[in-house]
Amino acid sequence: MYHYQNRPPYPPPQGPPQGYNQQPNPQPLPYPQQHYMPSHNPPNQPGYPPYGAPNQHQPPYPPQGTPPAQQGFYQRPPQGYPQGPPPPTSPHGPPQGFPYSPDSFGTPAPPFPPQPQFQAPPPASVPSMGYVRGQQANGDFRPQADQLRRAMKGFGTDEKALIQVLAKLSPLEMAAVRSTYTHHIRRDLYKDVKSETSGYFRRGLLAIIDGPLQYDVACVREAVDGIGTKEWLLNDILLSRSNADLDIIKTTYQQTYKRSLPKDVEDDLSFKTMSLFSMILRATRHEESAPLDPQLIEAEAKSLHSATAARIVNNVEEVCGIFARASDHELRAINQAFQHRYNIHLTKHIEKEFSGHMKDALLHMLGVALDPAMYDAEQLEECMKGMGTKDEKLTTRVVRLHWNPNHMDQVKRAYRHRYQKDLIERVKGETSGDYQRLMVALLQ
Structure with missing residues (x-):
């Protein structure tokens, strides 16, 4: 595990930083900062936070007013206490620097600004993009549906065409294409792709078609089904999620498998970790706001x-x-x-x-x-370091990252800063064939 306090100094930014969820007069930010994550909202689909994010309302990226020389740098997000409650324009952001000087260790803490005696409860989190059943992007997606059908019709499969269409779609666009394929082509896109492909290439394509909610639910079921438990998969899907997302995951799991997710998870874990996940699945986290x-x-x-x-x-x-x-x-x-x-x-x-x-x-x-971007960069490297590639992990994490373009850009910067390598080139060296082409297309 990379220790954040040991990071080298980062290039100082110029001008007023306006990146990831700033407080008044925050410490300087690196790159347009945001986890698990800002994603673009398709046209006419405002109001939903990025998939997997702690349901934050992010400012536009790159930050306005940041000079070109600052772009491309990675820097650790600010840490510590804020100076009072977050401002209305950025209610969920990281706190400002801790209000102590290095020489004040062990001395009494300075007084904090008085908190209001009575406060309205914070607004509840809203589901991530792709987590609302029936929500789709607006528009005519028959050309994409036709192109996908042509790629699989007749003898052989045009894998490059499948990648070209599916790797470009946001979660809501994917939902619209899948629905259009059903009503326009009169066939099931998931079944067609499953029958025409194989290996980790197929796993990646099917994950894209499933979309964020259904894929997360399928991953949780995979983590606890059968002999043994895939702890890493439970961590990736269930930890650090908003209450709204956890509630929808539990409901969809019950509807899909006719089973209780909390009970399945508890039955599969040892006593100590069972206690942690039981508390998490109650979905009673304090709201970011x-x-x-x-x-x-x-x-x-x-x-x-x-x-x-x-x-x-x-x-x-x-x-x-x-x-x-x-x-x-x-x-x-x-x-x-x-x-x-x-x-x-x-x-x-x-x-x-x-x-x-x-x-x-x-x-x-x-x-x-x-530091969500750095943590995700480390998780991707963990899939590829050592002997052999952990393809199941890599596929899962790249697909989930692809659903969050802005965060993905930050992860690539963090990866280069941490490992002095380009993430896409690293993935190319660990994969091959159609699987490689899909992973690269998702990361671009």
Whole structure:
């Protein structure tokens, strides 16, 4: 796991940064920052956050007013407490830098701006793009449907034509093409592609056709079905998700498989991780729009330390409870408070105190909160490093990344910064044939 506190200095930006969810006078940002993630909304489809994101309303990318010299740089997002609640124009953003100087460690915390005594509850998160059943892009998609049918009709299959059409579609456009194919061609696109292709090439195409919601549901079922559990897949799909997305995943899983997702997950995990995922699947995370409570953040940081370093046996329930209920916004602040109070990065502390799936799950949640683009870059490299390529992981993660073009651009920058390599060239070296062409097309 890459430790964020060990990153090299990044090129200083020029001019007023206006990237990822800024607070007033934030620390400088790198690239137009945003996780799991901004995506373009198709025409006449406003109002939905990017697939997999913590349901944030993002500013346009690249940021307005940023000079060309700043473009292409990657820099760690700002961390720490905000100076008061987020502004109305960017209610979910990362907090500002922690209000301490390096020489003030161990001294009492400076006073925080008074919080209003009574506040309206934060607005509930809305589903990610592609998570609302029946939602489609507007327009005539019969040309795409015809092109897909021609690619598979008769003897042989035109794989390049399949890639050319499917790799360009947003989730709502894909839903419209699939519906058009059914009513215009009178055939099932999913079944046709499944019968005409094979291997990881087929897996990638079918994932695109399924779309974000149905593919996530299928992945969760795959993770717990049969002998053994694919913990990485449960982490990728269920952790760091909004309450709205988790509720829809549970409902769709029940409707698709006539089974309870929380029960299936609980039956497949050991006691410790079962407790964490049970709490997460209750979908009761604090909303990203809620203002931070500095006293609560300090208390949570103390509780994490008391539940781990201050005990012979870790109080897993306490740790799971904190991680399961905290928003990404709060996890960033808890991380900063923990580091200030105990002089150790929370990532390192988790690595030291936990192991196995529990450690991976907690680090996943922390990585997504602290630096989503860098974390996704590391996850992609994990699919390709060492002997052999973990093609199942790579296919799943590239498809899900493809649904979020703006975030994908940030991940590619973060990857180059971290590994001094181009992500697309790296993927080319690990894949071949139609599978390679599909992965490259999805990353462009």
